Amino acid sequence: MGIMPASAAPRLLRLETSLLYQFSVISNRVGGTVHALCRERFGVSAAAWRVMAHLGELQPVTAKEIAKRSAMDSVNLSRALNLLDELGYVERRIDPSDRRRIILHLTATGQAVYDEVVPYTIAAEQRLLSELGAAERATLRKLMKRVWERSAAMHDADGDAETPQD
Template identity: 50%
Template sequence: MNPDNPDSHDENGHARLDLEHFLPYRLSVLSNRVSQTIAGLYGRRFGLAITEWRVMAVLGRYRDLSAGEVAERTAMDKVAVSRAVARLLDRGLIERDTHGSDRRRSMLKLSEVGYSVYDEVAPMTLECERRLLMHLDAEERAQLDHLMRKLGDGVEGLAEGMKAWPG
């Protein structure tokens, strides 16, 4: 038991994790709620899963990426990206081509059909963002952006700092 923090353990001496106040949990729940709400809109209309839309969104912004680069930009698991890519290829929403001189490296891009879906879904998602943020004034939106950037920077050092963790 930590005598400096009596709330760090429960009455049985077990570690206490108050999820309702644990930032990673709260961010995850909020992100899931927002993503699922938005996905309900484009999912019904276009039959896209969240992972598929994320792949399309990245390819709509950055052309000619490998699946690994998509996974890196979305922070999604490579297997999830691979499955989403396979479904999008099957539906003709994205295309795969080889990278110039390196025939082993395949590059992904939206197809014309993919762009037609992207051009409808992207404004829908931006409208959802606008509605979500309308509850914040301009100063709060700027502060949120600033704090998100700082937390993002903090993630970079998190894993490095945890290497010294015992165990």
């Protein structure tokens, strides 16, 4: 790993002030309800929902493109795609212009699941941000975009990653 502390002296990690920890907990708390719906109603894991979300927004798309955008490792991505395939939610097609590439699409059933889950996802985010005024939400989105871009630069040596929309 490329991350090394400046000094070797051990320090106490304070979880209540750690942004990484806070991001993780917020995601678990808010995303948990959406993930529970996906799992209980449609048999879809959290990772598989992330793949479906990318497919719903970007299809047709390759697994490589989803991995790059989501920072998902190939093992978890492969498991998620296999689950979606077993459930009949995703279709894999050979790209006619490059037979080495596999293009992914949601099936009609997968698209129906996506269409049903998206409103819950949007509502969860709206509920989370409901205590913030419009200016605060705009500032938060602007700051999160900068943090997103920095995380991409840290993750990818070339820093070439997708950025969220404003």
